């Protein structure tokens with residue numbers, strides 16, 4: 181069986197039919213946890229049945245050829261060679277592998293800007309602390325106005341002791357498409373011009389995979405990790421880590437196992453990742469099914485339609501709620517997901533802890549009153565609403581969100 185082949189079916193006229201959606205839920209949070217389409221789940225179920233019917237045959241004989249196929253498909257999709265890629269369970273696991281692989285000396289410095297994902301910032305703070313290194317968290321002013329301002333802010337702490345630059349391709353709470361190529365190229369240029377020790381660039385990319393064109397080999401980065409269970413809609417538990425050939429020899433996963441499977445094969449950097457002890461690999465092997473589906477829809481169509489809906493959401497939230505945008509209105513700055521700053525009902529913003537409790541209460545009210553799944557986060561002292569738009573979302577769902585939120589905000 182070619183993993184994922186079952187998904188190349190004809191598309192329904194309503195793309196929402198590809199999913200088994202709950203009729204009582206308006207799901208506007210694909211960015212946190214993607215919904216997996218029925219066809220992709222069927223592909224995974226088939227693999228699981230095969231695994232269950234004879235785990236030895238599956239894991240010891242069939243797993244590697246399936247894995248090779250799946251990796252080749254993913255590599256083509258993200259624009260690199262399969263030799264530079266491994267499957268991981270999620271972006272968190274990929275980021276942890278980068279963190280355990282890069283040796284830091286006391287006094288070395290790491291840059292993790294203030295738009296970076298909370299768990300990523302926490303990981304690098306702990307990693308640095310253990311080794312006596314220092315984390316810089318530059319503040320990138322929002323609303324953002326220009327590429328130059330973002331690049332200047334992120335690279336402000338760059339100096340001779342900077343060893344690691346951690347940067348999102350698309351940020352999490354703020355949903356901003358960062359000018360990744362410019363940031364990375366400028367960081368490298370300054371690092372080389374000053375003759376500093378090597379700088380590792382680590383990209384956190386879960387929200388870029390699908391919404392933003394991606395050709396990893398065209399980026400001069402050391403690591404790029406993403407979760408396939410977000411926008412690609414592969415099953416939960418599928419992600420990847422790209423490692424540039426120049427650093428592959430020093431890379432290892434956070435979990436040590438046999439180094440390869442079967443265990444008598446020569447250990448290689450990919451084998452270290454692909455046998456992290458006994459586990460169900462069906463989510464990884466179903467990634468090609470998810471790619472087939474999104475390619476059948478068409479990447480350009482996906483980007484155009486989901487961005488149009490995100491743009492509609494942004495306009496409505498600004499017009500009806502008095503929300504403030506975080507970026508200029510352009511697909512260069514936001515794609516299928518958009519965040520806005522909600523207006524403060526009171527004279528001033530409450531302290532973060534109180535604002536976080538309030539954001540949670542508003543989020544719960546949206547769920548309880550109208551079955552809406554959408555995240556509200558407190559970031560930089562402000563309360564942000566983030567709306568994810570996938571192929572099953574519609575403008576009337578945005579209208580429902582805006583009308584319900586207006587009522588919730590009014591009632592405090």
Ligand SMILES: Cc1ncc(COP(=O)(O)O)c(C=O)c1O
Nearest residue numbers: 212270271272297351352384407
């Ligand atoms: C920017 C960013 N990085 C990393 C992650 C972690 O993804 P996962 O939970 O799939 O590991 C998230 C999750 O929302 C994210 O938004």
